[in-house]
């Protein structure tokens with residue numbers, strides 16, 4: 001009998017450990033194991049991501065690009081930052097909108113997700129830029145962007161509040177933020193917020209919450225506007241807004257050898273063959 005109890009307890013513990021490991025890696029996408037694990041998993045998964053998500057262009061237009069354009073109307077040429085752009089969902093949706101005349105900068109820490117984005121944005125890279133860099137310390141000055149977006153990603157950040165704060169920092173007063181709030185979710189302590197918690201969080205970063213809209217099974221869309229007013233930044237070349245991560249007061253400049261460099265400290269970053277700016281491999 002006691003052997004049976006021991007074996008039964010052993011099986012239960014083994015199953016619990018297997019479930020815990022599954023939840024850590026698959027359920028929570030590695031977020032409690034640190035940023036490196038999250039990015040490792042996205043790198044691994046990058047070339048299957050779009051097939052699994054299977055976003056339909058009509059829905060992307062109707063539910064993302066169209067309402068974004070409405071939110072900034074009648075202006076048509078905003079400077080947009082997409083944080084954790086992944087395979088370029090927001091850039092693609094906006095650039096396919098007939099009225100969009102702006103520029104989109106997509107930032108992500110998974111080089112392979114960005115490679116997928118670059119393949120899709122081939123031919124658009126005069127109006128879109130992809131930067132290999134982290135969401136936690138965006139390489140832009142305060143109050144730069146007309147619109148800042150971040151879809152389906154905050155809960156996979158090791159410090160989602162810090163990312164939201166950083167998004168608010170680079171958004172100009174009067175600018176629009178569009179992000180998502182995970183709902184119906186698996187257990188993810190510290191990573192998901194109620195509608196009320198999200199409102200308070202946005203408010204604490206000077207963002208007036210505008211709407212928390214039902215969107216998909218797992219996500220609501222969350223809209224906000226940064227308090228205050230300022231004039232549109234508008235379509236600008238990357239060289240007018242990209243700061244050097246090593247000395248953030250300085251702008252970076254593109255040279256003819258496929259590098260961006262800082263005029264002050266001479267740190268430089270290469271442009272990959274696919275057009276992605278590899279700021280993460282900054283040579284100082």
Ligand SMILES: C[S@@+](CC[C@H](N)C(=O)[O-])C[C@H]1O[C@@H](n2cnc3c(N)ncnc32)[C@H](O)[C@@H]1O
Pocket residue numbers: 035038039042083084085086087088089107108109110113133134135136150151152153156157158
């Ligand atoms: C679920 S995907 C969402 C991608 C895209 N926004 C979309 O809606 O399809 C999450 C993305 O967050 C990125 N990510 C996770 N942590 C990050 C971080 N700390 N900095 C930048 N990107 C990050 C991942 O590489 C991945 O591309």
